[in-house]
Amino acid sequence: MQTDILVVDDEQEIADVVALYLKNEGFAVHKCYTAAQAIACIGSQSIDLAILDVMLPDADGFSICRAIRDGGHNYPVIMLTAKGDETDKISGLSLGADDYITKPFRPLELVARVKAQLRRYRTYGGETAGADGSVVSVSGLIIDRDSHQCFLNEKPLSLTPTEFSILWHLCQNRGKVVSAEQLFLSVWGEGYYTSDNNTVMVHIRHLREKMGESGDRPRYIKTVWGVGYKLEG
Structure with missing residues (x-):
């Protein structure tokens, strides 16, 4: 089954690197450079996880996260925040983000976070439901x-x-x-x-x-x- 990941970052080089590492792991990637593009993608594509940069030219990652949750989507959201900015982290979590990673980051670390969130989502989201009816x-x-x-x-x-x-x-x-x-x-x-x-x-x-x-x-x-x-x- 294909896993679709939304990557939103206005720095094209970062988005390209992240997309490359995710594609190497077999994920399908939807890249967006603005909040408007991201909102359109959320409405037209089946997304399994979103990676959202906080700082975007036309809005911010928080507004996208809010749109995802307000739209009834419960898939994992990972926020990309400025180094050491605790306010961004708390704001993202308060809006329903599941995790955050600070810039600069190692692509392999981000991939590991993505896999961990997807495992949790599939375990508790019913895709690998157990048979004991807990x-x-x-x-x-x-x-x-x-x-x-x-x-x-x-x-x-x-x-x-x-x-x-x-x-x-x-x-x-x-x-x-x-x-x-x-x-x-x-x-x-x-x-x-x-x-x-x-x-x-x-x-x-x-x-x-x-x-x-x-x-x-x-x-x-x-x-x-x-x-x-x-x-x-």
Whole structure:
């Protein structure tokens, strides 16, 4: 099955290099140099993952990410951000991006991130659903790993693959405190650094917003200060 990846960057040399490395891995690549081109591509092509540069001549990567999520697309989004710009990273994650990588970057590292996100999406997105029908129900919250469906009080929650992975991990450990490090290792499958706590924190906040939860007095995902997070219900 063909895997289609959208690459958006106004620096043609960067877009060409990224496309070359992805094509060498067997991916089909759709290159865009402006936000307008990217929006048109999203509307006309079947995309499996998007790589979005933050800085574009006619808009920014955030607006494209927002358009992807507002359009009901849950495929992974990786943001390309300026080196050390924590604001860009948090803004992208808040809008539903799944990962980010800072410029300058090594193409092979980006390819590895792409593969990791696609594995997670296919595992939790139903393409490689297991046969055990794993479902967790917690006080009105129902999450089905195999169908990648999540309902809260009978209403569907539209979650990105990363958000689903976090919630599933918390549900599996219901009543137990899960540290940010444990979450990061489980969901991202990479080494944890102190700065990665912001990544986890933003995704938790986004999950709470979608669940209609108050950060001060959440019903389901509770913060155990200095330790981690716990799902109750």
